[in-house]
Amino acid sequence: MEKKIVNDINDLANILKLSITTVSRVLNGKAEIYRISPDTKQRVLDAAREYNYIPNQLARGLKLNKTATFGLVIPDISNPFFADIAKSIEYEARSNGYSLMLCDSRENIALEKELINLLLSHKVEGIIVAPVGTQSEHLIQTYISGTPLVIVDRSFPEIDLPSICSDNYQGGFEAVNYLILMGHKKIVCIQGIPESFPNKERVHGFIDALRNNKIPFNQSMIVGKDFSLENGYKQTRMVFSLKDPPTAIFALSNLISLGVLQAIKEIGLMIPDDVSLISFDEQPYSAYLGTPMTTIDQKKSEMGQFAVEILIKQIREKDPGTKPLIMKLKTNLIIRNSVKNLKK
Amino acid sequence: MEKKIVNDINDLANILKLSITTVSRVLNGKAEIYRISPDTKQRVLDAAREYNYIPNQLARGLKLNKTATFGLVIPDISNPFFADIAKSIEYEARSNGYSLMLCDSRENIALEKELINLLLSHKVEGIIVAPVGTQSEHLIQTYISGTPLVIVDRSFPEIDLPSICSDNYQGGFEAVNYLILMGHKKIVCIQGIPESFPNKERVHGFIDALRNNKIPFNQSMIVGKDFSLENGYKQTRMVFSLKDPPTAIFALSNLISLGVLQAIKEIGLMIPDDVSLISFDEQPYSAYLGTPMTTIDQKKSEMGQFAVEILIKQIREKDPGTKPLIMKLKTNLIIRNSVKNLKK
DNA sequence: TTGTAAGCGTTATCAC
DNA sequence: GTGATAACGCTTACAA
Numbered sequence: 001m002e003k004k005i006v007n008d009i010n011d012l013a014n015i016l017k018l019s020i021t022t023v024s025r026v027l028n029g030k031a032e033i034y035r036i037s038p039d040t041k042q043r044v045l046d047a048a049r050e051y052n053y054i055p056n057q058l059a060r061g062l063k064l065n066k067t068a069t070f071g072l073v074i075p076d077i078s079n080p081f082f083a084d085i086a087k088s089i090e091y092e093a094r095s096n097g098y099s100l101m102l103c104d105s106r107e108n109i110a111l112e113k114e115l116i117n118l119l120l121s122h123k124v125e126g127i128i129v130a131p132v133g134t135q136s137e138h139l140i141q142t143y144i145s146g147t148p149l150v151i152v153d154r155s156f157p158e159i160d161l162p163s164i165c166s167d168n169y170q171g172g173f174e175a176v177n178y179l180i181l182m183g184h185k186k187i188v189c190i191q192g193i194p195e196s197f198p199n200k201e202r203v204h205g206f207i208d209a210l211r212n213n214k215i216p217f218n219q220s221m222i223v224g225k226d227f228s229l230e231n232g233y234k235q236t237r238m239v240f241s242l243k244d245p246p247t248a249i250f251a252l253s254n255l256i257s258l259g260v261l262q263a264i265k266e267i268g269l270m271i272p273d274d275v276s277l278i279s280f281d282e283q284p285y286s287a288y289l290g291t292p293m294t295t296i297d298q299k300k301s302e303m304g305q306f307a308v309e310i311l312i313k314q315i316r317e318k319d320p321g322t323k324p325l326i327m328k329l330k331t332n333l334i335i336r337n338s339v340k341n342l343k344k
Numbered sequence: 345m346e347k348k349i350v351n352d353i354n355d356l357a358n359i360l361k362l363s364i365t366t367v368s369r370v371l372n373g374k375a376e377i378y379r380i381s382p383d384t385k386q387r388v389l390d391a392a393r394e395y396n397y398i399p400n401q402l403a404r405g406l407k408l409n410k411t412a413t414f415g416l417v418i419p420d421i422s423n424p425f426f427a428d429i430a431k432s433i434e435y436e437a438r439s440n441g442y443s444l445m446l447c448d449s450r451e452n453i454a455l456e457k458e459l460i461n462l463l464l465s466h467k468v469e470g471i472i473v474a475p476v477g478t479q480s481e482h483l484i485q486t487y488i489s490g491t492p493l494v495i496v497d498r499s500f501p502e503i504d505l506p507s508i509c510s511d512n513y514q515g516g517f518e519a520v521n522y523l524i525l526m527g528h529k530k531i532v533c534i535q536g537i538p539e540s541f542p543n544k545e546r547v548h549g550f551i552d553a554l555r556n557n558k559i560p561f562n563q564s565m566i567v568g569k570d571f572s573l574e575n576g577y578k579q580t581r582m583v584f585s586l587k588d589p590p591t592a593i594f595a596l597s598n599l600i601s602l603g604v605l606q607a608i609k610e611i612g613l614m615i616p617d618d619v620s621l622i623s624f625d626e627q628p629y630s631a632y633l634g635t636p637m638t639t640i641d642q643k644k645s646e647m648g649q650f651a652v653e654i655l656i657k658q659i660r661e662k663d664p665g666t667k668p669l670i671m672k673l674k675t676n677l678i679i680r681n682s683v684k685n686l687k688k
Numbered sequence: 689t690t691g692t693a694a695g696c697g698t699t700a701t702c703a704c
Numbered sequence: 705g706t707g708a709t710a711a712c713g714c715t716t717a718c719a720a
Binding site: 351352353354364365368369372399400401402403404405406407408 | 696697698699700
């Protein structure tokens with residue numbers, strides 16, 4: 001006797017000699033509501049298991065207007081910062097019954113727009129996005145069109161979109177303040193994507209910390225163009241080819257600081273004796289580098305967790321009247337050995 | 345005049361005073377085939393753009409039995425090894441018009457099974473999985489049920505499933521052979537998940553390299569239970585609490601070796617003067633650690649790339665008759681400073 | 689307590 | 705050249 005293959009709720013109903021209605025009800029846990037006999041219920045459940053019936057989410061989604069899916073758009077999943085956030089979001093989404101569609105925008109705004117539309121076409125119930133640049137029209141558009149959306153990491157100034165990010169200004173300020181406390185005055189900041197919001201805020205903190213300590217600022221103290229290792233490398237080489245190089249470098253990402261390390265090494269300098277270094281993004285390896293690195297830690301898992309919470313809240317409340325929630329998470333300065341105390 | 349909101353191909357057809365059939369045809373690039381007038385075609389295209397019509401992939405998928413979606417199941421997206429693979433898979437999938445559903449199985453076999461079913465219910469067109477353990481029935485089941493599937497990283501011995509992984513045996517063998525060449529005899533291998541295939545193969549290579557060099561092997565030379573940092577830390581502390589500790593450690597993952605570094609540091613030893621270390625998985629930071637680390641590099645992006653290629657091939661050919669493709673990628677020994685030459 | 693049938697947004701078959 | 709309609713697999717109002 002060959003075992004029938006069940007692709008369908010229909011096949012299942014046929015085998016059981018029941019209507020698909022009854023089968024559907026049992027499978028959706030509505031047996032009691034419709035007073036389906038315990039016997040029938042058990043038969044359905046047994047058959048579903050026996051024939052390994054897997055409901056078709058497409059059909060279900062089409063009918064119910066629910067896909068139990070979120071979309072996640074991030075600039076680079078191979079950057080451990082975003083991988084950590086993705087981990088947290090995946091976990092939190094799954095815990096709430098949602099699957100995740102992963103989109104890597106490769107720091108490309110055109111692709112980001114495309115990906116948002118793709119997610120929309122897949123009828124995701126919500127989108128979490130770490131935006132690439134300063135453009136936000138497409139995000140606002142999807143938000144007001146009714147798709148719940150949360151921005152993580154890269155918020156926008158004065159925008160009415162729910163968002164959650166680190167207090168990048170605070171992080172930048174504290175980092176540089178610490179450098180100054182250690183006696184540094186000639187500081188160079190190697191930045192990431194200049195237009196991106198976290199970058200701007202960190203730079204803002206950098207400048208304010210200088211100002212606060214009466215240290216003159218000029219534009220040559222800020223170099224760099226993106227968050228990559230290559231950028232960190234090139235800028236460091238460039239900076240040290242100039243006369244009067246800095247005593248300290250402030251790197252605005254984990255990848256940038258790796259590039260700095262490479263350049264420093266090639267040039268033949270030592271950290272912190274010849275140059276000091278402080279970097280955004282704590283990583284598992286930060287403590288085990290040639291010189292254990294002083295870093296600004298961000299609350300990555302909280303970020304992911306809150307992002308999903310805010311999204312789910314939007315879905316539940318369906319209340320576009322209320323002011324969108326904007327959260328800022330405190331950063332944390334982790335002091336190790338990569339900054340020299342010039343005052344000693 | 346308020347702009348109408350278009351949710352539907354129906355709405356679009358109404359606005360244009362055309363049938364949905366015609367609209368659908370134009371939108372699917374079949375205008376020429378059905379000899380639709382250039383004028384009509386242009387009107388449809390313009391309207392679609394103007395009203396920002398986004399096709400419903402659920403309905404499309406239901407009808408066509410195509411979702412343009414792959415599923416990816418990996419044990420831990422925050423492990424940079426898997427993040428790199430995911431990056432490559434996402435890129436390659438997207439280049440071929442597929443989106444990616446990301447599932448993190450958290451090294452949990454029950455969850456892995458559940459996730460596979462979830463992906464099936466979402467009607468993904470193919471699944472790429474880095475399996476958690478030794479169980480493969482659920483994978484074989486979905487493969488023979490007709491859903492294209494590729495295993496990455498963690499293959500199974502003697503299994504008829506398409507798979508692509510590193511030559512873990514070679515990697516293990518070369519690593520240990522190198523240690524022996526440098527004069528090491530007392531070597532401890534801190535392994536990952538013992539039942540997992542890559543782990544077994546690496547251990548196999550470890551043992552064969554010893555044997556090959558007439559160095560006696562005993563079970564106490566292999567310790568550890570998973571690929572985590574904590575495992576690396578605990579095992580190192582344990583090993584060095586014993587009398588007659590090893591002169592060299594072979595760590596079977598990037599996270600394990602970070603744990604080793606932490607323990608070594610706490611104990612107050614130096615690498616490579618007091619202990620040598622060689623580790624699986626090259627990472628961007630490997631070269632910048634306290635002692636630049638000697639590592640076994642794996643071809644992560646090739647792995648992702650080939651995985652997608654194999655998947656797409658399965659979809660195209662629909663030919664379950666041919667023997668499933670199994671690929672092994674060569675590993676690469678990167679020599680730095682973490683192994684001491686005892687023969688000097 | 690169970691069944692019939694409409695409809696979710698598409699595409700494909702057949703007609704004109 | 706264009707259009708009406710069935711069908712994809714499911715849920716649910718309405719019937720029985």
